[in-house]
Amino acid sequence: MSAPEFNLALEGAPGETVRLSPLVRRVLAPNPGPFTYRGTCTYIVGEGDVAVIDPGPADAAHLSALRHAVRDERVSHILVTHTHPDHYPAAAPLAEATGAAILGCAPGSDAASRAVGAASDAPYRPDRILACGERIEGPGYTLTALATPGHAANHLCFELQEERALFSGDHVMAWSTSVVIPPDGDMGDYMASLRLLLERDDRLYWPGHGGPVKAPKRFVRALLQHRRQREAAILGTLGPEPRSIDDIVLQIYQGISPSLLEAAAQSTLAHLIDLAARGKVRSDTGDVTRKARFLRP
Numbered sequence: 001m002s003a004p005e006f007n008l009a010l011e012g013a014p015g016e017t018v019r020l021s022p023l024v025r026r027v028l029a030p031n032p033g034p035f036t037y038r039g040t041c042t043y044i045v046g047e048g049d050v051a052v053i054d055p056g057p058a059d060a061a062h063l064s065a066l067r068h069a070v071r072d073e074r075v076s077h078i079l080v081t082h083t084h085p086d087h088y089p090a091a092a093p094l095a096e097a098t099g100a101a102i103l104g105c106a107p108g109s110d111a112a113s114r115a116v117g118a119a120s121d122a123p124y125r126p127d128r129i130l131a132c133g134e135r136i137e138g139p140g141y142t143l144t145a146l147a148t149p150g151h152a153a154n155h156l157c158f159e160l161q162e163e164r165a166l167f168s169g170d171h172v173m174a175w176s177t178s179v180v181i182p183p184d185g186d187m188g189d190y191m192a193s194l195r196l197l198l199e200r201d202d203r204l205y206w207p208g209h210g211g212p213v214k215a216p217k218r219f220v221r222a223l224l225q226h227r228r229q230r231e232a233a234i235l236g237t238l239g240p241e242p243r244s245i246d247d248i249v250l251q252i253y254q255g256i257s258p259s260l261l262e263a264a265a266q267s268t269l270a271h272l273i274d275l276a277a278r279g280k281v282r283s284d285t286g287d288v289t290r291k292a293r294f295l296r297p
């Protein structure tokens, strides 16, 4: 089989179906924002008998664009990478409209939704929870679940074997680093899930937001390096006097947009939890929380 061609140039407007490769199309949801970039990417995999990955928010226009994109096809599977409210709520109405089965990550905790500031009441009731390594096959395509906790505890990526592509959800994105917000987000898990990707041989990633990651291993190595630098910067702010997370954030995230300050604080907390577990920092009270103050042991 010759190598699939990837269309890396086309951006596409919300609701428009963009052909990305022989097996992959994308419909952008109309939910742009500081955590969602231009909106959630919903992917359609296969031809004629298809799987939909991350159906996105329960937005009427998006649902109707998705149904239009697959109007002459059968949707057999709806796959969900994780239960943040920009990825899954359209699963139930799409399943109802198409008769497809919902497969994917385990249900998440309430903390997971609150963490990203947009709890959703939409139910997430998968017909089947996929274990790491489990496969979904359709005509001409094979998708394999890969457990990648960190951004969310239940996060899965999906490999598309025929094109050596990985649907990376919010684990790895080209436009931004992932937010890791405790307690559902876990920095130690996130770093381990990044290292896991280095052992693979994917040709490119299709993320949950933004365009493709084109040189995945180099990119993931840079992400790991970025997190190690962030960790070193946090350690660099600490000494024998306890400091609050707000203090640390103001020192290391200079020039950050005010709308992202709390996310930076939560990310810093995620690093501090990991650093405390490794004995490199401690809090003045012993509790590693958002309100605690931190110092070097």
Ligand SMILES: [Zn+2]
Binding pocket: 082, 084, 151, 152, 170
């Ligand atoms: Zn997410």
